[in-house]
Amino acid sequence: MPGALSHLRICDFTGQLAGAGATRFLAAFGAQVIRIEDPVHQGQWDILRGMPPFVDARRGVEFGGPFNNHNVEKLGITLNLRTARGKELLKELVSISDVVTENFSAGVMGRLGFDYEALKTLRNDIIYVSNCGFGHSGPYKDFKTWGPIVQAVSGLTFSSGLPDQPPSGWGYSYMDHTGGYYMAIAILMALRHRNQTGEGQWVDLGCTEAGATLAGPAILDYTVNGRPLRRPGNPNSNRSQYPAMAPHGIYPSQEEDTWIAIACRDEQDWKAIGLATGESWMQEVRFSDLRGRLLAEDALDNLLAKWTRKQDNFEAAALLQKVGVPATAVQRPQERIDQDPNTKAWGLWPTVKHSEMGAIRVDGLPVHFSETDWRMEQGGPCLGEHNEEVFGGLLGLNPDEIASLTEDGVL
Amino acid sequence: MNQPGALEGLRVIELCDELGMFAGKLLADMGAEVIKVERPEGDPTRAYPPFLDDEPGLERSLYFWHYNTSKLSVTLDLTNSVDRKRLSTLIDGTDILIQSGEVGADLEYAVLQKTNAGLIMVTLSPFGQEMPRQEEAATDLTILAGGGPVWNCGYDDHSLPPVRGGGNQGYHTASHFAVMSALVALLYRDETDKGQHIEVNAHAAANVTTEAGTYTWLVAQETVERQTGRHAAVNPSMPVQVLCKDGRYVNTGIPPRRPDSFSAVCEWLETLGLTEEFLEFPLLEQGSKRARFDMSMLQQDQELMAIFGAGRSAMNFLASRLTAYEFFVGGQQRGFQTGIIYSPEEVLEDPHFIERGFPVEVEHPELARTFTYPGAPYQFHGTPWRIRRRAPLLGEDNGHVFAEAKHS
Numbered sequence: 001m002p003g004a005l006s007h008l009r010i011c012d013f014t015g016q017l018a019g020a021g022a023t024r025f026l027a028a029f030g031a032q033v034i035r036i037e038d039p040v041h042q043g044q045w046d047i048l049r050g051m052p053p054f055v056d057a058r059r060g061v062e063f064g065g066p067f068n069n070h071n072v073e074k075l076g077i078t079l080n081l082r083t084a085r086g087k088e089l090l091k092e093l094v095s096i097s098d099v100v101t102e103n104f105s106a107g108v109m110g111r112l113g114f115d116y117e118a119l120k121t122l123r124n125d126i127i128y129v130s131n132c133g134f135g136h137s138g139p140y141k142d143f144k145t146w147g148p149i150v151q152a153v154s155g156l157t158f159s160s161g162l163p164d165q166p167p168s169g170w171g172y173s174y175m176d177h178t179g180g181y182y183m184a185i186a187i188l189m190a191l192r193h194r195n196q197t198g199e200g201q202w203v204d205l206g207c208t209e210a211g212a213t214l215a216g217p218a219i220l221d222y223t224v225n226g227r228p229l230r231r232p233g234n235p236n237s238n239r240s241q242y243p244a245m246a247p248h249g250i251y252p253s254q255e256e257d258t259w260i261a262i263a264c265r266d267e268q269d270w271k272a273i274g275l276a277t278g279e280s281w282m283q284e285v286r287f288s289d290l291r292g293r294l295l296a297e298d299a300l301d302n303l304l305a306k307w308t309r310k311q312d313n314f315e316a317a318a319l320l321q322k323v324g325v326p327a328t329a330v331q332r333p334q335e336r337i338d339q340d341p342n343t344k345a346w347g348l349w350p351t352v353k354h355s356e357m358g359a360i361r362v363d364g365l366p367v368h369f370s371e372t373d374w375r376m377e378q379g380g381p382c383l384g385e386h387n388e389e390v391f392g393g394l395l396g397l398n399p400d401e402i403a404s405l406t407e408d409g410v411l
Numbered sequence: 412m413n414q415p416g417a418l419e420g421l422r423v424i425e426l427c428d429e430l431g432m433f434a435g436k437l438l439a440d441m442g443a444e445v446i447k448v449e450r451p452e453g454d455p456t457r458a459y460p461p462f463l464d465d466e467p468g469l470e471r472s473l474y475f476w477h478y479n480t481s482k483l484s485v486t487l488d489l490t491n492s493v494d495r496k497r498l499s500t501l502i503d504g505t506d507i508l509i510q511s512g513e514v515g516a517d518l519e520y521a522v523l524q525k526t527n528a529g530l531i532m533v534t535l536s537p538f539g540q541e542m543p544r545q546e547e548a549a550t551d552l553t554i555l556a557g558g559g560p561v562w563n564c565g566y567d568d569h570s571l572p573p574v575r576g577g578g579n580q581g582y583h584t585a586s587h588f589a590v591m592s593a594l595v596a597l598l599y600r601d602e603t604d605k606g607q608h609i610e611v612n613a614h615a616a617a618n619v620t621t622e623a624g625t626y627t628w629l630v631a632q633e634t635v636e637r638q639t640g641r642h643a644a645v646n647p648s649m650p651v652q653v654l655c656k657d658g659r660y661v662n663t664g665i666p667p668r669r670p671d672s673f674s675a676v677c678e679w680l681e682t683l684g685l686t687e688e689f690l691e692f693p694l695l696e697q698g699s700k701r702a703r704f705d706m707s708m709l710q711q712d713q714e715l716m717a718i719f720g721a722g723r724s725a726m727n728f729l730a731s732r733l734t735a736y737e738f739f740v741g742g743q744q745r746g747f748q749t750g751i752i753y754s755p756e757e758v759l760e761d762p763h764f765i766e767r768g769f770p771v772e773v774e775h776p777e778l779a780r781t782f783t784y785p786g787a788p789y790q791f792h793g794t795p796w797r798i799r800r801r802a803p804l805l806g807e808d809n810g811h812v813f814a815e816a817k818h819s
Contacts, residue, residue, distance in 0.1 A: 004599035017622065029595050053631035065630035066623070116792075135790065140763040143743040148641065148651070148750070152662040153739075155755030157640065159577030160564060166652055166660055167752055168574040171563030171635075171643035172622035181587040186789045188594035189441055193417035193794050195601045201793030208758075209769050210788040215578050215755035216477030221461040222756035223770075223783040224473055230754035237577035240552070242474045243459040248552060250561065250572040257569050261556030265548075326548040328557035330573055333628035333635070336559050336618055341543040348615050349629065361629040366585075366615030367592045368539075370520070371607035372599055 003030015004372035008191070011090075011097035012036065012074065014183075015046030017173060018147070018207060019103030019131050020070040021180025022187065027073035028365060028374035034093065034390055035071060035381060039078035039411060043383050045104075055357050061383055062356040068380040069362045072352050076381025077390045078411050081112050085410045090114065092395050094122045098194075099187055103131040103179075106141045116202035125200040127190040131183045135206025145207065147173025154211025155229075159218065163233045178214070179207040217242050239297070246293035247273075250330060251305045253313035259330035260313040262304070262320060264293075272323035277307050354379025387411055416442020417794040421597070424448060424505045425482065428512025429456055429551075429579070430613060431535040432478045433586035434593070435509060439481035440787075440796050446501065446812060447482045450489070450514065453805045463778075469805055470777075476802045480773070480784070484803030485812050489514065500816045503527045507593050511535035520608035529606040531596040533589050539612035549613070554581035558617025563624045563635060563643035567650075573637055584620050585613035652752070653727050659735035664748035667722035668706060673698030675745040676725045689728050694721035759783060775801050 008031040012023045027033040037043035044050065048067040050060055080086040094100060100119055102109055109115050109130065116128045130136060133145025133153075148169065151157045157169035186203040194200055212219075218229045218241075229235055240248040240263065250261045264270050267289070274282035281303050286292045293300055308316060313329035320327035329335065336343060343349065348364045357379065365374045384406075391397045391411065405411045421443040425435040439445035447454070458467065459474035485501075487494040502508055502518075503526050510518060510532070520532045534540065537549035555561050555575050565573040592609045600606055618625065624635050624643055635643035640652035640662065651663050667673050677686075677695050686692045698704075698718040709716055726747070730738045735751045742749030753761070759770040771786040787796035 004595050007602055008598075025591060026595075053627050053633065055630055066626055069626045069629070134763060135767060138763040138767045140743070144746070144748045145750070146665075146748060148662055149664060149748050150750075152750035152752045153758070155753050155758050156576065156578070157662070157752050158660075158754045160574055161577075162566075162571060162574060165566060165571070166654070167640060168565050168637075169640045169652075169752075170560075170576050171565065171637050171641070172560075172624060173642070174560075174576065174580070174620070174622075177620045177622065178584070178587065181584075181591060182788050184591050185437065185587070185594065186791070188591065188598065189417040190791065190794075191598055192421075192594060192601070193419075195598070196420065199793055201791060204790040204792065205788070206767065206790070209764065209767070209786070212755065212758045212764070212769065213785045213788045214580060214583055216785055217459075217461060217474045218578070218755045219759060219785050220473040220477055220782065223759065224463055225461060225465065227461070228754060228756050230757070235577055238552070238572060238575050240550075241460070241577070242579065243456075245550075250552075250556060250575065252572065259556075259561075259572055261552050261561065261575070263550040263552045265550065321547050324548055326550045326553045328547075328549075328553040330556045330561050331559065332562055333559065333624055334632075336557065337625065337628050340557075342538050342612075342614060343618055345543050346539055346612060346615050348618060363619040363625055363629075364615075365588070366612045366619055367588050368610045369592070369596065369607055370609070371605060372596075 003375065004369070005029040005031035008032065008099070009097045010034065010099045010101055011093050013100070013102035013104065014131070015103065016048060016146070017066070017070050017176035018179040019101065019183065020046070021177055022131070022183035023074065023101055024070055024072060025180070025184045025365070026187065028376055029372065030375070033074040034386070035074045035076045036079050036090070037076060037383060039080050039384065039409065040082070043078070055360060068352070068354050068357060068360060071380030072362055072376045073378050074381055075386035075390060076384065077387050078384040080410050083410050085405065087113065089391070089395065089410070091122050094119055094126065096394070097123070097126070098191065099127045099129065101129050101183070101187065105144060106130075106132050106134070106136045120200070123200075125194055125198055127187065127194060127200045127203075129183055129186050129190065129203045129205060131179060131205040131207060133207050135209065136204045147176040150175040150179065150207045150211055154208045155215050156211050159215055159229065159235055160237045161235060162238065163236050175207055175211045179205070179210055182210040244290060244294060246290060246297050247300050247304050249301055251301070251308035253308050253311050253316060255312070258313045260308050260311070260316050261328050261330055263326040265326065269325045272325050273320065276319050276323050276325070279303070279307055350376045352376055352379040355382050355385060384411060414793070414795055416440075416797060417791060418443035421507070422446070422505045423507045423509060424501055426508070426510045426515030427535070428514070429478075430537070430582050430585055431509050431511035431589055432456065433583055434533070434535070434589040435482055436478050436480055437586065437590045438593075440798055442794065445482040446808070447479060447484050447803065448498065448514070449484055449486050449805060451486045457805070477784070479802035480798040481800055482803055483808035483812060484806055485809050486806040497813060497816065501812070502530070504816060506531060506597070508532045509535070509589060509593070524606060527606070529600055529604055531593055531600065531606050531609070533593050533609045533611060535585050535589050535611040535613065537613050539610055539615065542612070544614070551575075551579040551581040554613050554617050558614045559621035559624055560617055563621060563637055565637040566639045567647075569637070581613060581617055584616045585611055588616050649723060653730035655730050655733060655735040655738055657734040660752040661730050661735045661738050662750040662752060663726040663730055664742065664750065666719070666726055667698065668704050668719065670699050670701055670704070672746060673718070673722060675747070676722060679729060679741060679745055680725065683732065685732060689725060691721035691724060694718050695725055698722060759785070771798060773798050773801050777804070
């Protein structure tokens with residue numbers, strides 16, 4: 001079955017997750033994503049190539065678990081761009097590609113001789129999407145980032161935490177995922193515009209800016225009302241800001257380091273929580289409306305926590321859900337991946353086949369299409385795994401040429 | 412200035428609660444004509460704080476302002492047959508329909524498709540339709556708590572609860588997938604004229620936006636544990652957040668691990684006249700003279716371990732002696748991946764983002780005022796991102812949208 005994007009070819013220099021995540025999405029819908037790697041450094045510009053976790057005792061550039069996860073359904077080729085022949089081959093590839101993608105530091109593509117102006121001479125309607133921490137202009141354009149730095153500078157780290165504590169931040173690279181989503185959106189929008197007008201373009205994605213768009217109401221509270229988020233007692237991101245809700249938080253449950261999240265959206269939820277828990281303090285006048293509950297929120301949270309502490313988090317969540325209240329156990333990886341009936345029924349963890357690692361589960365997609373659904377079967381490519389397919393099949397080189405280019409260190 | 416957006420000419424009908432509302436904004440700010448259908452009394456999010464001057468009012472919610480830039484607003488009472496007919500006419504003339512929440516939940520793609528074969532319909536819901544947990548109530552908090560992100564976020568002290576990252580990111584992630592998917596379907600339709608129905612599952616979206624928390628389990632069946640300000644991990648890592656002398660935090664990034672980065676730290680300390688105060692300075696000098704660093708030998712090589720530790724301490728020491736901004740810029744200029752922990756509003760006042768035009772001015776003519784909004788998540792050089800109008804007033808576009816629908 002052809003995919004929704006089977007007609008598209010992407011010449012892909014992305015790596016890590018911020019870039020690889022974007023082309024991963026497109027590859028799952030059938031786009032031909034050709035990942036270009038440097039044979040001299042064995043593709044290790046992408047540090048995830050050899051990074052843990054590993055499926056077994058084997059180590060090396062073909063065994064990085066995250067690399068496999070982020071590069072399913074892509075083709076992998078090697079090309080030494082320090083060589084004149086390598087550059088020529090890249091030119092040929094660009095001329096038959098729809099999109100060029102990369103998430104190098106700003107300026108790297110230019111130094112290789114492949115900035116947008118150069119790409120455009122190879123193919124007039126080329127779409128070029130670059131993704132780096134601070135974008136390709138401005139005083140910080142040469143600054144280096146990875147996920148946690150993007151999150152720090154964009155405001156996301158500060159916005160996450162409990163009062164009287166340092167920021168907790170995000171315990172993973174949320175902006176690598178999300179930077180990848182913005183990059184995928186940018187590629188697709190630019191393709192749509194090309195379909196309509198025949199024009200390509202360059203999109204300069206600066207990940208910190210993408211991150212800063214995710215705090216709109218907090219920013220407007222400052223620019224409109226002059227109220228900064230940096231103020232005493234803030235933020236408390238387990239509480240609800242928009243809209244106001246109380247109780248709203250993450251409460252301890254019976255076993256050590258187990259937790260339950262509860263959100264009380266309205267008076268109906270409040271009554272339901274009262275019924276489900278049977279706690280007498282819920283009848284107190286001070287808690288009888290949202291205003292009162294917000295004013296006494298610390299006391300309210302303490303009382304509710306006394307109840308949750310006696311409960312199993314999954315059982316208590318089920319009890320509250322039964323009366324219509326949003327509640328859930330804070331699920332550990334095993335619980336949400338192997339024991340949650342919903343992720344299983346969705347088919348969220350497909351098994352792909354990696355040429356060296358064998359069968360291995362990966363992140364699926366949280367969407368389903370009625371006509372052209374996504375597909376993930378083939379694992380991330382080994383180094384140069386598709387050299388014959390691309391240089392032979394696509395660019396028309398014969399096996400002898402490919403062999404001698406490999407010998408000469410071009411491939 | 413007024414170049415068309417990339418999605419010029421595309422029509423979108425939005426029937427969304429807060430789960431999918433952001434998707435409409437992403438499309439509208441790139442030029443799509445996004446018609447937001449509201450009930451006559453207004454969308455419930457018009458009652459979400461914060462408010463202009465802290466006074467509630469239908470046109471005063473800053474939450475609503477942010478999520479509805481560039482959109483049109485029409486009001487329809489879907490309990491009334493005339494208005495239902497109007498909605499059908501609108502949907503017949505649209506490219507994309509985005510739906511989440513109660514309003515429009517009874518619309519069936521199979522029915523809509525009969526009169527609009529190319530329709531792309533995107534339905535967002537907390538758990539997906541016809542799924543085991545579809546009846547469960549959910550909010551951003553429970554989506555992130557049940558879907559994985561929360562387990563990864565929080566503090567080294569596990570007596571403190573894990574943390575939901577701020578800003579309703581569970582809704583944002585679902586909306587990102589809605590937009591990515593709608594655009595994939597649109598490109599397919601450009602080739603084939605065929606529309607289709609897409610489902611977006613917010614709980615699943617959170618699950619696959621959890622990085623190592625997920626693949627560490629999938630690949631190695633190990634569980635990551637939360638840590639203050641850094642990636643949750645199976646084995647604890649060293650702290651990276653430091654309080655600077657101005658009371659702000661920085662992320663010190665990856666400590667020196669090459670001879671030239673040790674030279675850079677030495678130079679930084681020398682420039683600030685702090686070499687004597689930092690007692691491990693000789694170790695840093697040693698580091699700068701070492702031929703190579705084999706980090707895989709760290710556990711076996713005592714000298715290397717001492718040098719590496721001194722490099723890390725030096726970064727923490729420097730941070731404590733500088734303002735957060737001085738440390739951030741000073742570190743980056745020396746090749747370190749250092750970061751200042753800004754609050755969101757501070758981003759708009761930083762010279763880099765100002766020079767890139769990130770803060771944008773949006774006119775609110777009925778208030779005779781202009782306000783600063785966060786700007787483009789990406790800079791399209793041919794078809795710029797642009798807020799073409801502030802969020803619509805309730806039913807502001809009833810007149811021309813319904814008149815046009817009548818004649819089409």
